Amino acid sequence: MGRAKGAIVVDIEKCKGCNICVVNCPTDVIELSKEVNGKGYPYAYMENPENCTGCANCALVCPDGVIEVYRVIV
Amino acid sequence: MDIKDIIKPENKVYSKTSLMTDNALSYCPGCGHGTAHRIVMEVIEEMGIAHDTIGVAPVGCSVLAYDFMDIDMTQAAHGRAPAVATGIKRLWPDKFVFTYQGDGDLAAIGTAETIHACNRGENIVIIFVNNGIYGMTGGQMAPTTLGGMKSSTSPFGRDIGTMGNPIKMTELVANLPGVYFASRQAVHKPSNVRKAKKAIRQAFENQKEKKGLSIVEIVSNCNSGWKMAPVQSNIWMEENMFPYYPLGDIKVDDVILGK
Amino acid sequence: MSELKLMKGNEAVAEAAIRAGADAYFGYPITPQSEVLEYLMSEQPEKRTGMIVLQAESEVAAINMVYGAAGTGKRVMTSSSSPGISLKQEGISYIAGAELPCLIVNVVRGGPGLGTIQPSQADYFQSTKGGGHGDYRLIVLAPASVQEMSDFVKLGFELAFKYRNPVLMLSDGVIGQMMEKVELFDQQPRLDYFDPAWTTTGKTDDRGRNIITSLDLDPYLMEKHNQMLQAKYRKIEELEVRVEEIMIEDAEYIFVAYGSSARISQKAVELARAKGIKAGLLRPKTLFPFPKRIISELADRVKGFLSVEMSAGQMVEDVRLAVNGKVWVEHFGRYGGVVHSPNEVLDALENLIEKK
Numbered sequence: 001m002g003r004a005k006g007a008i009v010v011d012i013e014k015c016k017g018c019n020i021c022v023v024n025c026p027t028d029v030i031e032l033s034k035e036v037n038g039k040g041y042p043y044a045y046m047e048n049p050e051n052c053t054g055c056a057n058c059a060l061v062c063p064d065g066v067i068e069v070y071r072v073i074v
Numbered sequence: 075m076d077i078k079d080i081i082k083p084e085n086k087v088y089s090k091t092s093l094m095t096d097n098a099l100s101y102c103p104g105c106g107h108g109t110a111h112r113i114v115m116e117v118i119e120e121m122g123i124a125h126d127t128i129g130v131a132p133v134g135c136s137v138l139a140y141d142f143m144d145i146d147m148t149q150a151a152h153g154r155a156p157a158v159a160t161g162i163k164r165l166w167p168d169k170f171v172f173t174y175q176g177d178g179d180l181a182a183i184g185t186a187e188t189i190h191a192c193n194r195g196e197n198i199v200i201i202f203v204n205n206g207i208y209g210m211t212g213g214q215m216a217p218t219t220l221g222g223m224k225s226s227t228s229p230f231g232r233d234i235g236t237m238g239n240p241i242k243m244t245e246l247v248a249n250l251p252g253v254y255f256a257s258r259q260a261v262h263k264p265s266n267v268r269k270a271k272k273a274i275r276q277a278f279e280n281q282k283e284k285k286g287l288s289i290v291e292i293v294s295n296c297n298s299g300w301k302m303a304p305v306q307s308n309i310w311m312e313e314n315m316f317p318y319y320p321l322g323d324i325k326v327d328d329v330i331l332g333k
Numbered sequence: 334m335s336e337l338k339l340m341k342g343n344e345a346v347a348e349a350a351i352r353a354g355a356d357a358y359f360g361y362p363i364t365p366q367s368e369v370l371e372y373l374m375s376e377q378p379e380k381r382t383g384m385i386v387l388q389a390e391s392e393v394a395a396i397n398m399v400y401g402a403a404g405t406g407k408r409v410m411t412s413s414s415s416p417g418i419s420l421k422q423e424g425i426s427y428i429a430g431a432e433l434p435c436l437i438v439n440v441v442r443g444g445p446g447l448g449t450i451q452p453s454q455a456d457y458f459q460s461t462k463g464g465g466h467g468d469y470r471l472i473v474l475a476p477a478s479v480q481e482m483s484d485f486v487k488l489g490f491e492l493a494f495k496y497r498n499p500v501l502m503l504s505d506g507v508i509g510q511m512m513e514k515v516e517l518f519d520q521q522p523r524l525d526y527f528d529p530a531w532t533t534t535g536k537t538d539d540r541g542r543n544i545i546t547s548l549d550l551d552p553y554l555m556e557k558h559n560q561m562l563q564a565k566y567r568k569i570e571e572l573e574v575r576v577e578e579i580m581i582e583d584a585e586y587i588f589v590a591y592g593s594s595a596r597i598s599q600k601a602v603e604l605a606r607a608k609g610i611k612a613g614l615l616r617p618k619t620l621f622p623f624p625k626r627i628i629s630e631l632a633d634r635v636k637g638f639l640s641v642e643m644s645a646g647q648m649v650e651d652v653r654l655a656v657n658g659k660v661w662v663e664h665f666g667r668y669g670g671v672v673h674s675p676n677e678v679l680d681a682l683e684n685l686i687e688k689k
Binding site for chain 2: 356357359385387389390391393394395397398399400401402403404405407409423424427431533534535536537538542543544545546547548
């Protein structure tokens with residue numbers, strides 16, 4: 001059985017920077033940006049993309065539904 | 075492996091359901107309402123009942139739920155959602171009807187409508203989001219505000235002696251014979267989201283089987299009303315709300331658990 | 334074939350509801366209109382036509398059940414009496430704002446407060462000027478007989494759907510409780526068409542979703558919605574005025590009266606005529622729209638108007654507006670649950686003729 005590799009895509013303009021995905025990521029992939037979006041919020045991004053397993057925990061808890069999750073088995 | 079090779083349509087494992095509109099949610103950053111909305115819509119999508127479902131939005135933060143839920147919806151007067159849902163369901167018994175209500179709506183001004191819809195065993199689903207405060211009007215004391223908890227109308231903390239006790243509405247209605255299923259869940263962590271969604275699915279399956287009323291309470295945060303950062307509010311919720319409003323099923327298949 | 338029956342006014346409302354093909358009735362007991370719910374429960378319309386009847390936990394719940402069901406395009410109604418109608422006002426305002434069709438029956442009793450269970454017409458302002466919060470109007474029908482208690486149920490549903498507007502039948506304890514011969518109309522079918530443009534029956538691929546709401550946070554859009562409502566009300570005023578005119582061709586003095594007061598005033602017309610006073614009766618069957626133009630035209634050729642109401646004088650204000658100072662307009666009426674007699678009405682007219 002292979003290893004899961006994942007990635008997320010964040011709808012930056014709809015992200016409100018609440019940080020809930022960050023604390024719920026089991027592999028410390030996500031951080032909040034230093035810059036802000038058009039609404040003035042920092043937004044979630046993959047700071048450590050190599051750690052992402054595509055578990056989708058971030059998307060499950062994202063109140064604004066702005067995270068898409070992709071996953072492949074390598 | 076390059077990220078570009080992972081982010082391909084065939085590798086997508088999660089995105090918001092198409093039953094959530096593309097409108098930006100009007101809720102504060104980190105508010106559990108958005109997650110609660112989404113899992114209700116996911117259940118409706120997974121059951122394939124979007125064309126046969128009518129939702130009832132309350133007055134409160136989720137008054138505009140119909141802007142986000144891409145199904146037929148009716149916006150009810152404050153507290154009256156269970157009566158509105160009754161009117162719809164009685165005339166369309168084969169449609170799926172649910173209300174989505176906050177604690178002020180369901181447990182204060184709408185207490186009579188809630189209790190009697192439950193007591194009649196209306197074959198509907200009630201989604202009850204309890205964050206212990208009136209969020210939309212700016213953080214006033216709710217019927218579910220904890221003892222000692224500060225709000226704009228209990229600035230020195232809720233004094234139980236003069237302001238009454240926080241009401242455990244789901245336990246209260248679980249005692250009524252018309253209620254077939256009652257559960258209390260949360261949506262702040264992945265495992266909680268999964269359990270909450272399972273409970274909501276059960277509630278809609280009960281409606282399909284015409285079992286009577288199912289109520290799913292979601293204990294949630296109100297970081298604006300509680301005056302905390304989103305993550306901090308979730309920790310506060312675990313430490314303070316959950317002991318008073320313990321999570322888990324309360325009544326399953328018409329039987330109150332632990333009795 | 335129509336059917337002749339001796340019935341109470343309240344029973345006629347209930348029987349007419351079944352025959353009009355109503356889909357549901359939601360109500361709560363209150364004197365003097367409880368016979369509506371009682372008749373429906375004993376008649377078991379679910380077996381006759383499939384009509385749903387439900388006793389709600391309150392008038393508030395009942396009107397909100399109406400709101401929910403009306404939003405799905407069904408033909409639904411409720412009834413109550415004054416204090417209960419006050420409780421329904423929140424829901425009626427929402428129904429008017431969301432533009433839903435429904436029928437509400439008020440069998441008026443004396444107020445204010447808990448008042449009395451005796452007949453009254455003191456809910457005129459509440460019925461015709463909106464009643465709840467916001468700028469809205471109900472179509473208000475005023476039956477003066479058991480026959481009209483039946484006929485106006487059918488008419489009420491027709492108007493409610495024609496304009497997507499709540500219709501209020503403003504009756505009173507006299508008409509509700511008295512027994513008369515009534516010719517019942519034939520059974521109408523229940524609705525099987527639900528307008529896809531607005532009803533919430535579950536979205537379809539064709540129409541997308543529908544939303545029933547009275548909310549718009551944008552004041553400019555809300556103003557636009559209000560303007561659209563006002564345009565509808567003007568159209569109703571133009572097209573839907575209904576009156577009965579009794580001996581007004583040569584009349585010098587006009588009684589303006591609706592409901593049971595009109596019946597009493599009709600007798601007063603006879604008594605006046607016997608004494609050589611040329612009196613006539615104008616009976617509005619619709620209180621909104623109010624017969625403004627008819628009254629204004631009458632004012633060009635009569636000497637005075639007496640508004641006869643079982644209230645301290647409410648409709649008289651609308652008569653005065655219509656007459657606009659051309660001739661005198663006065664009010665007479667017993668109230669608080671007391672019903673005036675034809676002789677009292679005639680005395681009031683004679684006193685005015687002498688004074689003016």
